[in-house]
Amino acid sequence: MRDVAVIGVGCTTFGEKWSTAFRHLFIEAGALALEDAGVQGEQVDALYVGNMSAGRFVEQEHIGALIADYAGLATTHIASTRVEAACASGGLAFRQAVIAVASGMEDIVVAAGVEKMTDVGTGASVEALAGAADREWEGFVGATFPGLYAMMAVDYMHRYPLSREDLAQVAVKNHSNGAKNPIAQFQQEITIDTVLRSSLVADPLRLFDCSPITDGAAAVVLAPLERVHEFTGTPVKVLATAQASDSIALHDRRDISTLDATVAAANRAFSKAHLTPREIDLVEVHDCFTIAEIIAIEDLGFCRKGEGGRLTREGETALGGRIPVNTSGGLKACGHPVGATGIKQVWEVVTQLRGEAGARQVDSAEIGMTHNVGGTGATVAVHILGVT
Amino acid sequence: MRDVAVIGVGCTTFGEKWSTAFRHLFIEAGALALEDAGVQGEQVDALYVGNMSAGRFVEQEHIGALIADYAGLATTHIASTRVEAACASGGLAFRQAVIAVASGMEDIVVAAGVEKMTDVGTGASVEALAGAADREWEGFVGATFPGLYAMMAVDYMHRYPLSREDLAQVAVKNHSNGAKNPIAQFQQEITIDTVLRSSLVADPLRLFDCSPITDGAAAVVLAPLERVHEFTGTPVKVLATAQASDSIALHDRRDISTLDATVAAANRAFSKAHLTPREIDLVEVHDCFTIAEIIAIEDLGFCRKGEGGRLTREGETALGGRIPVNTSGGLKACGHPVGATGIKQVWEVVTQLRGEAGARQVDSAEIGMTHNVGGTGATVAVHILGVT
Numbered sequence: 222m223r224d225v226a227v228i229g230v231g232c233t234t235f236g237e238k239w240s241t242a243f244r245h246l247f248i249e250a251g252a253l254a255l256e257d258a259g260v261q262g263e264q265v266d267a268l269y270v271g272n273m274s275a276g277r278f279v280e281q282e283h284i285g286a287l288i289a290d291y292a293g294l295a296t297t298h299i300a301s302t303r304v305e306a307a308c309a310s311g312g313l314a315f316r317q318a319v320i321a322v323a324s325g326m327e328d329i330v331v332a333a334g335v336e337k338m339t340d341v342g343t344g345a346s347v348e349a350l351a352g353a354a355d356r357e358w359e360g361f362v363g364a365t366f367p368g369l370y371a372m373m374a375v376d377y378m379h380r381y382p383l384s385r386e387d388l389a390q391v392a393v394k395n396h397s398n399g400a401k402n403p404i405a406q407f408q409q410e411i412t413i414d415t416v417l418r419s420s421l422v423a424d425p426l427r428l429f430d431c432s433p434i435t436d437g438a439a440a441v442v443l444a445p446l447e448r449v450h451e452f453t454g455t456p457v458k459v460l461a462t463a464q465a466s467d468s469i470a471l472h473d474r475r476d477i478s479t480l481d482a483t484v485a486a487a488n489r490a491f492s493k494a495h496l497t498p499r500e501i502d503l504v505e506v507h508d509c510f511t512i513a514e515i516i517a518i519e520d521l522g523f524c525r526k527g528e529g530g531r532l533t534r535e536g537e538t539a540l541g542g543r544i545p546v547n548t549s550g551g552l553k554a555c556g557h558p559v560g561a562t563g564i565k566q567v568w569e570v571v572t573q574l575r576g577e578a579g580a581r582q583v584d585s586a587e588i589g590m591t592h593n594v595g596g597t598g599a600t601v602a603v604h605i606l607g608v609t
Numbered sequence: 610m611r612d613v614a615v616i617g618v619g620c621t622t623f624g625e626k627w628s629t630a631f632r633h634l635f636i637e638a639g640a641l642a643l644e645d646a647g648v649q650g651e652q653v654d655a656l657y658v659g660n661m662s663a664g665r666f667v668e669q670e671h672i673g674a675l676i677a678d679y680a681g682l683a684t685t686h687i688a689s690t691r692v693e694a695a696c697a698s699g700g701l702a703f704r705q706a707v708i709a710v711a712s713g714m715e716d717i718v719v720a721a722g723v724e725k726m727t728d729v730g731t732g733a734s735v736e737a738l739a740g741a742a743d744r745e746w747e748g749f750v751g752a753t754f755p756g757l758y759a760m761m762a763v764d765y766m767h768r769y770p771l772s773r774e775d776l777a778q779v780a781v782k783n784h785s786n787g788a789k790n791p792i793a794q795f796q797q798e799i800t801i802d803t804v805l806r807s808s809l810v811a812d813p814l815r816l817f818d819c820s821p822i823t824d825g826a827a828a829v830v831l832a833p834l835e836r837v838h839e840f841t842g843t844p845v846k847v848l849a850t851a852q853a854s855d856s857i858a859l860h861d862r863r864d865i866s867t868l869d870a871t872v873a874a875a876n877r878a879f880s881k882a883h884l885t886p887r888e889i890d891l892v893e894v895h896d897c898f899t900i901a902e903i904i905a906i907e908d909l910g911f912c913r914k915g916e917g918g919r920l921t922r923e924g925e926t927a928l929g930g931r932i933p934v935n936t937s938g939g940l941k942a943c944g945h946p947v948g949a950t951g952i953k954q955v956w957e958v959v960t961q962l963r964g965e966a967g968a969r970q971v972d973s974a975e976i977g978m979t980h981n982v983g984g985t986g987a988t989v990a991v992h993i994l995g996v997t
Binding site: 242273274280282285298299304305307313316317324352353467468469470473481595596599 | 678
């Protein structure tokens with residue numbers, strides 16, 4: 222197995238992109254990533270695209286070929302593969318790309334994620350997203366994602382010390398970071414009051430506890446570490462990539478205040494990289510709802526179970542804190558184009574490790590982590606990246 | 610890169626399976642494959658599932674996790690990944706599984722394909738399948754797959770010697786093979802008259818030129834060649850796996866009587882395996898329509914361009930002929946559950962190479978090939994397998 226490096230990254234702005242088609246979102250991100258890496262299109266050996274539900278959002282399947290074609294890469298007949306795992310599609314696309322390079326099967330590989338969610342109405346969008354949960358049990362009885370995560374929040378708050386204000390603080394922090402990120406969907410700061418006064422979606426979660434519906438794409442270029450000197454980009458090494466599954470339905474879990482798949486994936490990643498949580502300088506976690514960030518930072522090992530609220534309240538997860546979480550603004554403020562999120566997380570960590578994150582830069586960041594969740598935790602991808 | 614072997618295969622019967630749910634189709638195929646391999650569920654390291662459009666057929670995404678869960682594999686939190694490339698989804702799932710084992714990242718990996726197409730009406734099914742072509746150009750003007758392949762047939766028949774009867778002979782041969790395959794959707798022989806008298810779908814293609822709407826699943830178990838002695842199954846070696854892309858829309862192709870992606874994938878596979886078409890004992894090709902088989906046998910190198918009709922007419926592609934094509938019955942008679950087809954092709958080749966194909970057995974078969982197409986040829990996967 223060869224060592225693998227990220228040699229270029231690109232990301233579109235995230236938001237409601239009415240004038241950009243699904244296929245063009247990828248082109249923009251892909252072109253930025255290739256330019257950043259100093260790689261020509263014809264040098265690309267393979268493409269992996271994370272996408273959750275273009276079939277339902279834009280009535281298009283066969284995404285790998287479509288993207289290769291519109292990127293001008295089908296002329297060399299490159300292998301192009303779509304990977305799907307609901308909101309963890311991007312994280313898994315990155316992992317497959319790493320495996321392809323590590324194996325020696327391919328050299329220069331682009332891993333991308335893309336989702337165009339605003340071409341259908343909110344109802345159809347919520348229905349499409351419900352396909353990430355168990356359609357025959359959860360979907361059948363009308364449970365949608367805000368409802369499922371609200372159940373997790375209720376269970377958590379019943380068992381551990383977490384106030385409504387602590388939850389709100391997650392959104393406040395992530396908006397504060399998003400305000401410093403030029404690609405973020407929401408670039409304005411909010412207060413705890415903004416969250417508490419926003420409309421109730423699924424008790425206890427309010428509008429500002431929820432990540433938005435977003436259009437966007439992100440792409441990264443991978444190469445064997447031994448070849449990075451051939452390209453102009455600043456390389457960042459992939460120290461570990463791990464993936465874990467769990468039961469798709471929330472009601473089949475051992476414990477709904479913990480994502481066992483996060484624990485499993487994190488353990489595998491830390492063990493592979495010979496690292497511990499203490500050595501991680503920043504982490505992008507999957508905050509599809511504020512409660513998800515609280516649970517994630519505990520399950521990843523940044524604090525003990527039940528301490529996520531305190532950690533957040535005391536500013537330890539803010540910029541300048543002990544372990545900055547979601548410096549990009551996270552899913553909450555940067556936005557959540559579901560298939561693209563896992564790649565955007567890598568984009569943010571690489572940007573930070575290269576010292577190019579501007580106003581949201583974490584001082585002397587050398588090792589970063591990403592945590593990407595599908596559904597309510599049935600798929601989790603964790604990657605660790607480090608400066609070379 | 611390690612050598613990889615198929616150590617077990619399983620396939621459901623193909624057909625209109627009204628009483629079986631999407632998730633249960635996989636379980637049946639997976640259990641058969643594990644039993645065949647002599648592998649316990651807890652020994653499985655990873656799972657790759659090919660599926661085209663469960664989002665539109667059964668309103669379910671996040672297929673990898675769902676399948677792992679219902680197979681009882683989520684308890685060990687295995688990595689489970691869905692791969693999509695329209696009707697080539699199964700072929701690409703197999704390829705990703707081979708890469709995972711070859712890389713050393715995983716040891717025992719299940720590659721599966723599944724599709725449940727009959728839970729929606731024919732109209733919705735045709736619409737879902739149209740997602741394999743270019744939605745914004747081909748789909749937008751109402752072009753569906755019979756129409757697209759009919760255009761290829763018209764172009765081909767204008768340029769090369771191919772009679773309406775030659776086309777029909779493809780279906781006659783594949784029904785003859787299907788009649789000898791206990792899992793086939795159609796197990797009855799037909800005559801050229803059956804095809805010529807069937808209703809016109811898209812001139813010149815008639816009903817019996819078209820593969821059917823099918824429910825079904827197939828699964829295979831992979832292991833490093835060096836570990837096959839630990840299991841009870843008869844191993845078959847993966848000699849090559851290749852994949853190629855092309856423009857998604859037919860109107861952007863250089864030539865619509867040839868699939869350039871088939872040519873590219875076949876060249877890569879033959880070159881990797883150090884083999885030529887003469888050394889292949891049987892091949893499963895993607896006969897979604899009769900014209901597709903004619904084009905495929907030429908593009909794969911089994912005869913020159915324009916000779917596919919003659920080869921078929923003279924019985925060289927029949928059982929006992931020079932190069933038996935689609936001994937399983939092909940997509941036409943065995944059925945075409947789109948995401949499962951690429952894995953069923955591997956199932957058939959492995960069954961043949963193990964000498965277990967019963968009435969449809971190819972004498973002394975030692976090397977077999979599969980050819981799986983997405984859309985009208987925007988993705989092609991070609992695999993070569995051989996006895997160990």
